[in-house]
Amino acid sequence: MLRASSIYSVVVLAALSSCASGNEGDSSSGEPGSIEPGSDDPGYGEGAGDPGGVPGDLGPNADPGESVDCGRQNFNVERKPASILLVLDRSASMLDDPSGDEGTPSKWELVVPALQEVIAATNEAASWGLKVFPQGDRTGTCTEESFPSDILIPVAPNNAPTVNQAISSTTAEGDGTPTGDAINKGVEYLQTIQNDDPKYILLATDGDPSCPKSDSDEFAVQAVTNAAAAGFHTFVVGIASQESKVEALNGLAVAGLEPRQDPDPLAPKFYLAATKDQLVTSLLTITGEISTCLFPLSAPPPNPDHVGVFVGEQPVTHDATGTDGWNYTGPDMMTIQLYGAACEQVASSGAGSVKVIFGCKDDPIY
Template sequence: MSRASSFTSASLLALLSIACANETERPTDTTGVTTLAATSTDGSETADSADTTTTTNTNADDGDPCTNADDCAPGQVCYPASGECGPAGGCGIDDDCPEGQICEDNLCVIGGECGGFEFSIEAVPPNLLIMLDRSGSMDGSVPNTNLNRWEVAKVAIEQVTTSFDEQIRFGLATYSACVGNGCSAGTVVVPIADQNAAAINGFLATTVGAGSNNGDNVNNQGLIEYLCDSGDPETSTGKSLQAQVANPSLQDLERDNAILLITDGAESGSCVDNGNDGPTAAGNLFGQAIPVKVFAVGFGGANVGEVNDIAEAGGTETGYLADQAAELDMALAQIANAVATCTFELDQVPPDPNEIFVFFDKDPAGVPNDPNNGWTYDPMTNTVTFHGTACEAIKSGVIVDIDIVYGCNEPPIG
């Protein structure tokens, strides 16, 4: 598959050259229609002009001459090119084997010229839930702008969701829910979905940073005054993260699943229940059978140690700190690039996973089957995932063409 610059769309095409065809085709007749060999009920090949009155030769041995399967012993087939009897999958000469196989020791094995069967591959976009702090402190001003933190966060979210709309399945949650004493867990306000930037930014466009007691008052411009200002503790980070444990939309076996937390303050200690503070809840998310990574961004007055602890427990090593608007933009872009997929689904299942070979830009050296800096195949989802330097090469646009070949350890021609 070739492209002009980089892999930025959700659907990519690449060649998967399959060396093993399952059917042997007969030559095309004068009308241009290909005639396939007939198949008997036991899967053996029969001649097109088989005489139904022919008596089965129950005394035939391997290699005895034949014109069709009825000339052979039960369980044997008549090889189409050599005209010899033998077990299914066997052969007398190379021409008895399907395209892409040769005859060795009377068995058809992979070899010869690779076939030209083209497969398409499609990127599998990951799920990423943005979890945005709506505590009253988000009304604080951002240096070198005339905007508050909530407004700057909205701009940054609009940029990252628009830029990665086809590569990532975004959703949006806000916290606290601003009810009761302010320590309530946040809620998902825009569920995760394909190409969700418009829905997320449409929701955020209706909100302003001015606070209200319950977070749902409407000002004279018709905008929701969305931030909490109850006067009670409101930064319920741990509660809000814990609420996403076992969330079905983040337990997708076929995709990577992650949360992007944006907060401007330390977690309110009185909001911690049963020891489930931010780092503990992030660890619970990452420790699920289908792990959910947690990326953490500290914006404005965030607690640096807490942000790093959440990231470490959530499987993303270290947090991001942003005091300026440009720093927040950069942090979200870096996280989105880290999340963006290097997983591609094949539209058909390879016959033998051990006979898959991968090539970048027709380089015969190939890409190693390596979970650190190569690729792996998952038979459960029929996907190929690139890792480490191989993944980074795809994301950076260095790679123009990907070929996934079955059976022959060489890139296809053309």
């Protein structure tokens, strides 16, 4: 099971293209291949080179006639986070207890602390945003005033405190459940975000869609289907939902292309949340599955075909098909992505760091 709370660094050992033959020295120096102590050359100074290594040492396989410096440099970058828009049902039925009666704790009292716990725990692994529905308090079921329109908190990195404060300030006083409209507005917003971060919708609701009144279930399923077609998969969390709600929530979960995995074909397709602990478990499962294996680089490799990737000490092969290994995500070669077993290992809590080596032209990698 993947856990979004596991954040690992990519250690990039950049052996830059300044590798030179004996007649290609530093232009600032009077001697071929020489390096001035205290200069700006990245191969010199504190922290340069491999730990314990000698600045300029190319290793035992280096050509003795080669320049003494390859510009080795160590730097850390973090895994690219996923963007998650939480679409939260604040209809008045959330004030009922999990059985649907007027008891305590209410579904709202269960969902708020659970959401806030997981959002805080995944602050670095996910860029969170928040949309609530329906709008207004006691405005009438499925009235224009109740239809969702605004994004309460836009998606942003390290956004957990802001989102959690907004959740604390939200009350479950809305009339009706305009799920389809909420998803449609969420998609409109996500389409305005101009970056290549993976983006998801997390729908947390306690019941059937009810707006529009004539075909609310079909309207909501179509909205989730359209969201997936636009590139935004939807995870569905059913908050203490009664059995009568299962069919509608199953339809939404399947349409969102992120149904809950269970060997029992009769098990619900949405994530269950009848207690706070169960909700926390469901949310951590979801955020773990969303956790990315994307690693931005601070610069493109000087030799794109001479790059090595390791998970811990285990080498990962280059795989242009994106099936099992690593590959660049685009022609700019500024981000690498892990696939298959390597992705599962680095995203799990027991994995070590990922190391990327930019090699000189003839320097062995593996």
